[in-house]
Structures are given as C-alpha cells and as structure tokens.
Amino acid sequence: MSFETTEEELRSALTEIDPQVRVRLGTDRVTGKARGFAFAQFSDPARAADAIRRFDAFELRGRRLRVNDADDKPPPRAPRPMSPTAAEPFDMARFGEPEPPAFRKRGGSRRGLRAKKRSLR
Numbered sequence: 389m390s391f392e393t394t395e396e397e398l399r400s401a402l403t404e405i406d407p408q409v410r411v412r413l414g415t416d417r418v419t420g421k422a423r424g425f426a427f428a429q430f431s432d433p434a435r436a437a438d439a440i441r442r443f444d445a446f447e448l449r450g451r452r453l454r455v456n457d458a459d460d461k462p463p464p465r466a467p468r469p470m471s472p473t474a475a476e477p478f479d480m481a482r483f484g485e486p487e488p489p490a491f492r493k494r495g496g497s498r499r500g501l502r503a504k505k506r507s508l509r
Contacts, residue, residue: 390449391422401448402428406435427458 389398399411410429413422430436436457444455 389424389426389453390451391424393422393426393449395426397448398426398428401443401446402439405439405442406430409439 393413395411395413398413399409402409402411408431412427412429414425414427415422428436428439430439440455440457443453446453446455
C-alpha cells in the first residue's frame, strides 16, 4: 500500500462492499507517518471474504494492495519453568572463586586489560 494513502481513500474504496466498514492505518508511533498497511473491519465475515476476493491485487495510488485475512493475536506464552540449578543457591566450591574485579571488562581497550594483568603477576 502506498505510504500516502489516507484512511478516507481506503474507506471510500471499501464502502462498495460494506458501508459500515471501519478502517485504521498502521502508523509509526514516533513519527506518526503511515507504515504501508491498514486494517479494515467489516460487519460480517461474508463481506470480508468478498473484499479479499475483489481487492487483492487492486491498484490504489500506483501500488497494488495485498489483501488477506488478519490473524488473531496469539495468546501469550506461559513463563518458562525454572531449571533446578537456577533455584539452588550459589555454591563457591562448585564453581570456584569469582573473577577478580581487575579482570572484568568494564569498557576500555584490550591493551589496558593486558597491562592490568601484567601488573598483577
């Protein structure tokens, strides 16, 4: 769909099928500009199917429309169960000593880290 297409243009094209059609353009949240897609809500499924048949590959403002049935939003996924090792407290003997603070990368260059390692020898 053309980025310059307005809701009114699209609605006027779709009112041939359903005078009560509701149209909403997808817009960028930050800029407010159209993102090149829209949603149309028809009064019944038969009219929606007719719109898909008639307007798929329909040319509007020099661009072909690709019209299809919108999928419902999938249900949210259940949280992943915690692994048994994640629930256990940290065991120093099992994992060894933590790395000294001088060797943790907190920005800086590799050359600087090598110099710190040499100075600690």
